[in-house]
Amino acid sequence: MALIEMSGVSKKFHRSTTALRDISVSVDQGEFVYIVGPSGAGKSSFIKLLYCEEKISSGSLHVGEFNLAKMKKRQVPMLRRSIGVVFQDYKLLPKKTVFENVAFAMEVIGEKRRNIKKRVEEVLDLVGLKHKARSFPNQLSGGEQQRVAIARAIVNNPKLLIADEPTGNLDPEISMEIMQVLERINLQGTTVLMATHNSQIVNTLRHRVIAIEDGRLVRDEEEGEYGYND
Ligand code: ADP
Numbered sequence: 001m002a003l004i005e006m007s008g009v010s011k012k013f014h015r016s017t018t019a020l021r022d023i024s025v026s027v028d029q030g031e032f033v034y035i036v037g038p039s040g041a042g043k044s045s046f047i048k049l050l051y052c053e054e055k056i057s058s059g060s061l062h063v064g065e066f067n068l069a070k071m072k073k074r075q076v077p078m079l080r081r082s083i084g085v086v087f088q089d090y091k092l093l094p095k096k097t098v099f100e101n102v103a104f105a106m107e108v109i110g111e112k113r114r115n116i117k118k119r120v121e122e123v124l125d126l127v128g129l130k131h132k133a134r135s136f137p138n139q140l141s142g143g144e145q146q147r148v149a150i151a152r153a154i155v156n157n158p159k160l161l162i163a164d165e166p167t168g169n170l171d172p173e174i175s176m177e178i179m180q181v182l183e184r185i186n187l188q189g190t191t192v193l194m195a196t197h198n199s200q201i202v203n204t205l206r207h208r209v210i211a212i213e214d215g216r217l218v219r220d221e222e223e224g225e226y227g228y229n230d
């Protein structure tokens with residue numbers, strides 16, 4: 001069943017820049033997809049459309065039961081509950097502990113305290129950071145901070161996990177560890193969509209590859225290669 005259904009989607013910024021042109025693509029529940037392409041190709045724009053950070057200019061886009069072309073502002077929080085997002089720079093709250101950073105994502109949607117404790121411990125265990133629950137972000141390595149960000153992104157059981165260059169600030173070995181976490185989450189049924197410039201990862205841990213160049217979808221391959229020399 002399709003989780004993401006994009007048909008003839010274009011995205012223009014201020015009438016002048018066209019970031020995406022006539023993109024049609026479908027992603028099923030449970031898939032793992034890499035989004036690749038040169039800088040400025042439109043990868044981030046593609047990702048931002050999915051969680052309604054930006055609106056499509058034309059075409060149609062469905063994510064789960066949501067029709068994103070017709071979303072009202074007040075419906076956006078509901079969509080975002082079904083999507084977890086991880087960024088290159090972690091974006092943790094510096095004055096909260098690891099536990100509190102992850103718990104916060106459940107508090108804002110009104111979860112009960114008892115459920116929060118159990119679930120936060122569960123996801124910290126999943127990302128291998130149970131022993132750092134009381135640490136603050138500045139006491140953690142980059143790889144550990146990214147694990148916290150991933151735990152926070154999945155704590156509310158999203159259908160879709162979006163990762164925008166999640167290994168961009170990490171060395172190769174730590175990047176592979178982060179990938180193992182993402183693959184584990186994918187094996188539990190969560191769809192993972194990851195924009196990346198990391199050729200080693202794409203060429204080693206094979207998954208579907210969607211390539212975007214100059215706003216166009218130019219390649220869509222099962223177990224594809226990275227395909228660029230950068
Ligand atoms: P990538 O993530 O592949 O590097 P982006 O999606 O960030 O590419 O950018 C695609 C194009 O859209 C670029 O030409 C970029 O300058 C432009 N762009 C992205 N965001 C904005 C914005 N908020 N306003 C205007 N232009 C933008």
